Amino acid sequence: MSDLFVKICGLKTAHDVDVAVGAGADAVGFVFAPGSPRTVGAAEARELAARVPDGVLTVGVFRGQTVEEVRRLTEESGVRGVQLHGDEGPEYYEALRAEGRTLLRATAQRVQRCGEYGEDLLLIDAPAPGSGKPWNWAAQEFTAPEGHWLLAGGLNPGNVREAAQTTGAWGVDVSSGVESERGVKSPDLIRAFVEAARAR
Numbered sequence: 001m002s003d004l005f006v007k008i009c010g011l012k013t014a015h016d017v018d019v020a021v022g023a024g025a026d027a028v029g030f031v032f033a034p035g036s037p038r039t040v041g042a043a044e045a046r047e048l049a050a051r052v053p054d055g056v057l058t059v060g061v062f063r064g065q066t067v068e069e070v071r072r073l074t075e076e077s078g079v080r081g082v083q084l085h086g087d088e089g090p091e092y093y094e095a096l097r098a099e100g101r102t103l104l105r106a107t108a109q110r111v112q113r114c115g116e117y118g119e120d121l122l123l124i125d126a127p128a129p130g131s132g133k134p135w136n137w138a139a140q141e142f143t144a145p146e147g148h149w150l151l152a153g154g155l156n157p158g159n160v161r162e163a164a165q166t167t168g169a170w171g172v173d174v175s176s177g178v179e180s181e182r183g184v185k186s187p188d189l190i191r192a193f194v195e196a197a198r199a200r
Contacts (some may be wrong), residue, residue: 004164004197005171007150008178009061009192017048019187021056023194027173028052029083031062032073035185038175042076048077057081057102066093074101083123093118109165114147123173126153129178144168157192161199172197 008020009029009133020028030045031038040048049058059081061177062070074082074096082096083104114122122145136142144167153170154156156177164172176182178189 005148005150005199006044006194007059007171007173007174008193009059009173010036010175010179010183011037011185012040012183013073013185014048014051015187016049016185016190018186019190020194021052024165024198025056025190027057027059028075029061029173029175030079031060033061033062033065033087040116045073045077045079050136059083059102059104061085061106067092069169070096079100085125088117090117102151108153110143111145113145114141114149117200120148121171122147122149123152124149124169125173135177142167149180155193157196157200160193160197164197 005026007027007029010023011017011028012021017028030040030048034040052058058079060074060077060079061083063085070082070174080100081102081104083106084092085106096103101123103119104121104123105117106123106125109123111122148170149172150173151163151167152173155163155172155174160172174193178185178193180186
C-alpha cells in the first residue's frame, strides 16, 4: 500500500510543530473549538502555522461555531484547511469554500463516500472525539467510505498500522495518542506514530 496521509492534531507549541513537520507529517491541526485543553487563539495559531512549509497542510479545527466565526479565525490564523466537527450541513461547506482552502468533514457517523457535503477530505472519528478511546474499526459492519478519508479515534504508535491495514484508510489522524498527558504532546510519540504509520 502507498504511504498513508498523516495528520497530527492539537498542536500548541513551536517545538511540537517542528517535530511533527520534521517527522514527515502531511498535515498539522490547531484546535479553535472552545473547551479543549488543546485550544489555541488565532494569533498563536498564526505564529505556529508560519513555521509550516508549503507542502504541509495547516488545519483549523472547529466544533459548533458559526460560519462567521470559522471564517474569521481561519483568515486571522492563516491556516489553509478547515475541519468541522459537528452537525454542520452542506451549506456550511459551501459558505466556507475558497480558493486554496481544503475542507475536512469530521463525523462519527458511517458515510458512503467523501464529498457528500462538499468536503475535500473525510475524517471518520470515534463516538467520543478527542477522548483517545478507540472504536471497533475491525467490526464486520464497518464499511470504508469511498474516496479520501482519514481514520481517527484512539490511534497510537502501537495500533496505527494495524488499524490502517484493517480499514483501508487513505490517511490517519491523531491527537491524544501522541500525548504524554492530556493536552501535552510527546515528541517521541509523534515521531514513533509517523514512523509506525509509514512502516511497510
